[in-house]
Amino acid sequence: MRIGVMGAGAVGCYYGGMLARAGHDVTLVGRSAHVEAMREGLRVQTASLDELVPVQAATDAAALADCDLVLVAVKSGDSTTAARELAGQLRPEALVLSLQNGVDNADRLAAELPGQQVEPVVVYVATEMAGPGHVRHHGRGDLAVAPSAARVVPLFEEAGIPVAIGDVRAALWGKLVANCAWNALSAITDRPYGWLAEVDGVPQTLADIVAECRAVAAADGVEFAAEQLASVASLATSMPAQRSSTAQDLARRRPTEIDHLNGYVVRRGADLGVPTPVNALLVTLVRALERKGTEA
Structure with a gap:
């Protein structure tokens, strides 16, 4: 299958790299430094492998024009811009998947891709870019999709990526x-999660954050199981x-997704x-x- 990845960051490179390892024709669109490095191959490093995987790379969304499947993995703040770059480029039958944080990215993409x-x-993955064209995987990697996207399940599972079907919202x-x-x-x-968990007051702070989020979600029609806090903790x-x-x-002194995470809950x-x-x-x-980083 011809697969495109819009956003060659940690998430895009991990899933793009795993699909390329499974034999698919994968093209990643990203920043020039990563694109240049990936012309020699994408280095995918996990606990069990460290391989240079052949992929195609470009800085322009036009490179995804012939793709059957497009994974959008840009930061949430870049969703509208990315969708506008893709608009008019894709085949009508191409399926677009939003692999992004936050709850409203697919809606914002769809608004620009009628x-x-x-x-x-x-x-559900822990991964990072260890350098240009080098993605390092730290844990998990499974996905969840709605029944309307069930046809991609075999594609991912053949690449070693578990996928569940259920209530995506x-x-x-x-x-x-x-x-x-x-x-x-x-x-x-x-600091990492394990370090934080040992700090006095952090468990209660986590409980307070989760309680606020659950209250907002309930008002929005989404209920969570009682063990949600234990799962977060x-x-x-893990x-x-x-x-x-x-x-x-x-x-890296880059804009964060805070407005689409805690900021979304506040709004x-x-x-x-x-x-x-x-x-x-x-x-x-x-x-x-963020402001301090721009002044440094």
Whole structure:
């Protein structure tokens, strides 16, 4: 299959690389430094492999014109721009999958891609770019899709990527809660989840963040199981060495996705009349660190 990846960052490169290893024709669109490095191949490094995988790479969305499947893996703040770059480029029958944080990216992509099938995907993976054209995998890698996107399940599973089919909206909210709980704290301290879990007060802070998110989600028609907090807290054990994507963005002095994580909860809470003071504080602190990074 001809597969395109819009956004050759950590998520895009991991899934693009795994699909290329399975024999598919994969083209990644990204920044020039990564594109130049990937002309020699994409280095995919996991606990069990370290390979240079042949892929195609480009800086222009026009390179994805002949693709059967397009994975959008840009940052949430770049969704509209990416969709506009793809508009008019894709085959009408091409399926577009949003592999992004947040809960509304597929809707924003679809608004710019009328007539195109756009489906949200829930991504559970810990990965980072270790250098130009070099993606390093730290844990998990499974996906969740809606029944309307079930035809991609064999494609991913043949590449060693487990996929569940279910209620994607609830799953996106569930992942959002986990991101809201850990991402900002990891970014503010520049420390991984395992380190954070040992700090006095952090478990209660996690509980407060989760409680606010659950209240907003409930007002929005999404209910979570009682064990949601335990599931969020368990990331400190399953991914103890992982620094959040927000922390990685701050370290590289790049804009974060905070407005689409805790910021989304704050805005949705305001719309629904649900107070979110802890999430609002985290947004303010991360924004302050973003500004500090631009002044350094």
